[in-house]
Amino acid sequence: MVRVLALRSVPNLWRNEDSHPRVPWLHNILTYNCSVHLKFLRLFIMPPTLLLIRHAQALHNVSNDWTIHDPPLSELGRQQCAELQQSLKASKIADEVDLIVVSSMRRTLETAVLGLDWLINDKKIKVLPNAGWQENADKPCDTGSAISVMEKEFPQLDFSQVDPRYPDKTTDIDNNPYAYTKQAIMARGQMVLKELYSRPEKVIAVVSHSGFLRTAVCNRRFFNADWRVFDYDEDAMRQSRQKGEGADSTGRFILKEWKETEEKGGGMGRSEKGIFTNFSADFPPDPPKIPETGEVTEENPVPGAN
Template structure:
């Protein structure tokens, strides 16, 4: 049976003030939000959510959020694994990760061994089809990480990621800083096929079903509304226009 997934947006970070900060750390408000997240969600584990794994985008704000909010789980032996598939969408400095040789020593509790060797590259001919700022890349990446999660043996998995990717590539739902939503894999019907359903455009789209209690976020900070996956993202065939939009993309940093 596929795991329940708890999708968490990182708490507020310094790029909420200046988008040009490269791979920003959490703000003081963000650290307070982590404490609130911990207070709200941790009592549910393992009573309601038997978490066996924490996946985290290998960026400073997500890593800090995971360690501050879920450090108790890590102390209990729950593994925390960095995964490049969950990084943010745009090519702006704030959404571009740091090289692993400088990043990994800052977070010794995190397993970085499975991070894609392409990270933090998003623009080379090898990286752009997977990590580029296009509808096909972002939705395809979202479907790829969901298929990977669907095959995991754990009963529940926490993922700490980013608003843009969680909305545009994974769920269609809005996430505010430090908020979380819980989803099950919907196995009632076969995967739905469409032109951006998978990495190669031919795989069916993975269906998710959200817990009713998190429709406004587990913290109650998020909007009870959704958008189609990939909504508003540039197509890959837009060429240079897509690159320009990626550099000017609005950061979800409220």
């Protein structure tokens, strides 16, 4: 038996603000055969819009004390979560969020639970803690806590899909996707963008960190609890594929910011405007190259040794 549905019932095909489908050439098609595999249909539907949010102020931001392990939000940070919620409620984009992805670290989890609580509790939007969106460095403040600890602090969240390697950043550096190396960080940025690109949701909110967002995701600065909106830049990605860039020369995943948040300096207008490329200080120096003879060909002095 062939089932026939109106295209308006297809998730992600229609935008709330107009009557046109997200795929213009399907405008005059009124029905489709439900037996067609959904993956085939997904080929003709736009990837999700990303609402990227930086966590609110945490204790290490107050004192610049990087020795605080996986710090919680400060009192000001909690106030910023209320301001974040007010700002998002005033925007149209928040009404379209149908998935929340959040770094598994304490300050991002607290920001999501406090700043997005109406989405989580009232609209029952699913929350996915994800190790891929954690901060870059391996300092105590940028190293997460064991999932068993987080499960007790946030019993309302499901941590079952978090990579069991989390929060380790320091073992098996060459193969650890969370290692504090330029190669690992840039690869992780592409990994998380690839994961979200193929998801069926229309708008995905992501709560992450300033360093990771700037260096590996979108080259933008974020003030605490500020937010920006991005779409996948299909034209730039097509050019990247043609140039053979990215892993296995298949092209890079590239984002393009919405004009509204780009010109304003974030949704709350608190973030620095502009595009910010990476600096050498963003990453640790590359390890010395060891030839087959075992001799070190380059010397990398230990910081502070002189």
